[in-house]
Amino acid sequence: MNDAPHSHNPTQSPLPLLFPELPEAIPLAPVRMVNEVVYCPRLAYLEWVQGEFADNADVIEGRQVHRRVDQGKPLPRDGEDEEERIHARSVWLGSRRLGITGKLDLVEGEGQRVTPVDYKRGKRPHVERGAYDPERVQVCAQGLLLREHGYLCDEGILYFAGSKERVRVLFDDELVAQTKMAISELRGIALGSLTPPPLEDSPKCPRCSLVGICLPDEVGYLKGGHIAPRPLYVQQETAVPLYVQDGGAYLRKSGEQIIIEIEKEKVAQARLPEVSQIAIFGRARLSTPLLTECMQRGIAVTYLSQGGWFLGHTVGIGHNNIDTRIHQFKAAADERICLRLAKTLVAAKIANCRTLIRRNWSGSDAELDPLLLQLDVDRRKADNAIAQENLLGIEGNAALKYFRAFTGMLRVGEEAMGAFDFQDRNRRPPKDPLNALLSLTYAMLTREWTVALSAVGLDPMLGFYHKPRFGRPALALDLMEPFRPLIADSVVITVINNGEIKPSDFIQGRGSCALKPGGRKAVIAAFERRMGHEITHPVFGYRIGYRRLLVVQARLLARFLAGEIPDFPQILTR
Numbered sequence: 063m064n065d066a067p068h069s070h071n072p073t074q075s076p077l078p079l080l081f082p083e084l085p086e087a088i089p090l091a092p093v094r095m096v097n098e099v100v101y102c103p104r105l106a107y108l109e110w111v112q113g114e115f116a117d118n119a120d121v122i123e124g125r126q127v128h129r130r131v132d133q134g135k136p137l138p139r140d141g142e143d144e145e146e147r148i149h150a151r152s153v154w155l156g157s158r159r160l161g162i163t164g165k166l167d168l169v170e171g172e173g174q175r176v177t178p179v180d181y182k183r184g185k186r187p188h189v190e191r192g193a194y195d196p197e198r199v200q201v202c203a204q205g206l207l208l209r210e211h212g213y214l215c216d217e218g219i220l221y222f223a224g225s226k227e228r229v230r231v232l233f234d235d236e237l238v239a240q241t242k243m244a245i246s247e248l249r250g251i252a253l254g255s256l257t258p259p260p261l262e263d264s265p266k267c268p269r270c271s272l273v274g275i276c277l278p279d280e281v282g283y284l285k286g287g288h289i290a291p292r293p294l295y296v297q298q299e300t301a302v303p304l305y306v307q308d309g310g311a312y313l314r315k316s317g318e319q320i321i322i323e324i325e326k327e328k329v330a331q332a333r334l335p336e337v338s339q340i341a342i343f344g345r346a347r348l349s350t351p352l353l354t355e356c357m358q359r360g361i362a363v364t365y366l367s368q369g370g371w372f373l374g375h376t377v378g379i380g381h382n383n384i385d386t387r388i389h390q391f392k393a394a395a396d397e398r399i400c401l402r403l404a405k406t407l408v409a410a411k412i413a414n415c416r417t418l419i420r421r422n423w424s425g426s427d428a429e430l431d432p433l434l435l436q437l438d439v440d441r442r443k444a445d446n447a448i449a450q451e452n453l454l455g456i457e458g459n460a461a462l463k464y465f466r467a468f469t470g471m472l473r474v475g476e477e478a479m480g481a482f483d484f485q486d487r488n489r490r491p492p493k494d495p496l497n498a499l500l501s502l503t504y505a506m507l508t509r510e511w512t513v514a515l516s517a518v519g520l521d522p523m524l525g526f527y528h529k530p531r532f533g534r535p536a537l538a539l540d541l542m543e544p545f546r547p548l549i550a551d552s553v554v555i556t557v558i559n560n561g562e563i564k565p566s567d568f569i570q571g572r573g574s575c576a577l578k579p580g581g582r583k584a585v586i587a588a589f590e591r592r593m594g595h596e597i598t599h600p601v602f603g604y605r606i607g608y609r610r611l612l613v614v615q616a617r618l619l620a621r622f623l624a625g626e627i628p629d630f631p632q633i634l635t636r
């Protein structure tokens with residue numbers, strides 16, 4: 063098949079295409095995309111134009127089926143003499159005229175007459191035409207590629223691995239026209255700048271591998287739709303971070319496992335698919351094969367100082383979706399957009415601080431009521447700020463009131479209260495136990511946001527409110543503002559009030575204060591509990607854990623910056 067002639071067969075007329083030959087600079091689209099554009103134009107756009115990719119069970123199973131074909135594992139036979147037939151596997155073909163390319167699973171035939179065989183996972187569907195349109199169109203596109211390379215090709219075969227059945231697909235005029243339309247639409251999507259809208263309340267979305275990236279119901283709802291979003295993405299399983307606190311730990315890869323050793327003795331292990339990120343405190347080390355595997359799987363490895371200060375992270379080659387960063391950079395250069403985002407973030411933070419105080423206040427109503435009133439005034443001022451400089455002042459004033467009242471949320475004995483007393487934030491290094499706890503939980507939240515923003519293709523270093531500064535993930539700091547009270551401060555209050563952290567868990571000396579390893583472990587455990595805690599989404603109404611919520615927020619920010627949704631919604635708890 064590699065010797066396939068490149069001249070057109072005189073018995074076949076050139077394809078009456080709706081488009082001219084694709085310029086050299088524009089890459090050919092994979093033939094798989096023709097299937098996807100028929101399934102959902104937005105899916106093709108997200109995968110082909112934006113370079114998004116996500117595994118789900120269907121994708122993984124499909125890949126395994128194709129791998130079996132590549133390796134020449136059991137093939138369908140139709141009783142004909144194999145020797146006299148072309149029987150080529152994994153045939154790469156491309157056509158600039160069609161604008162598509164693809165690896166054909168199998169091509170069978172004799173002489174110039176050939177039949178592409180496309181392998182599908184699952185069982186043959188019992189539908190009128192033997193298969194769904196996306197699959198029929200995909201195998202027809204393969205047929206058109208073969209015709210472009212001079213072969214006679216009038217039909218294709220869909221082989222369903224689940225039921226071991228072959229379905230014949232005749233390339234009649236109707237299917238060929240439908241396929242050309244799909245190719246034309248795909249080219250339009252690739253060349254144009256418009257993002258196809260999500261499908262509305264579609265049964266296709268729950269099975270779509272990109273549902274968590276597309277957020278079809280959420281985007282539709284924020285664009286003014288009236289159907290409440292289904293919790294499609296939030297129901298999917300979430301991997302969790304692996305924390306390594308022991309400076310003597312060594313992590314290596316063994317198959318699907320991460321093995322953790324101390325002094326060459328295995329002390330723990332974790333399955334790679336169940337790990338969302340690896341957080342390394344201090345001097346713990348990991349092997350190059352493990353680091354490479356993490357980069358390939360999109361598992362961020364984050365590095366923190368022994369005291370918990372977030373130092374940086376290792377990720378793979380980076381997100382394919384350069385458009386997202388272009389939108390971000392454009393928006394960051396626009397003062398109006400910066401102010402608009404900054405106002406909503408600061409106002410949401412003040413509102414959530416106010417809610418935390420209202421819920422946890424242990425003092426009298428006489429003290430509480432004026433404080434809530436003042437914070438409400440600050441929130442409204444933030445909403446109406448006319449410049450970033452004003453906003454900084456408003457935020458600073460609100461923070462002063464909030465932190466002065468912070469100990470009013472603690473329910474501990476007099477002695478412990480003395481140890482946890484504080485008046486205001488201090489950092490680098492924190493000077494008292496409460497500041498040490500806040501610094502650690504804020505660093506952990508910064509790390510979570512940095513990883514979430516990188517994962518969706520945003521640059522965590524370029525913010526809209528916090529200005530870029532060396533080593534400062536400004537966008538992560540922006541986005542975490544409303545979540546400081548919801549996650550970090552809430553963890554601090556919980557560990558103190560539950561007695562999980564006591565004054566004896568700190569070491570103090572030379573103007574600084576730090577947690578001992580046991581205390582840090584308790585804070586990490588409480589932080590992870592909080593990240594897994596579910597709330598009712600204030601905009602979408604479904605239940606969602608904080609860990610997932612951060613990713614959804616990051617994706618919605620990307621959608622807002624791309625102009626797909628009119629506003630970036632904030633998370634305000636009641």
Ligand code: SF4
Pocket residue numbers: 101102103104105106108259260261264266267270271272273276277278
């Ligand atoms: S989730 Fe639905 S709308 Fe979004 S790409 Fe998938 S099928 Fe299309």
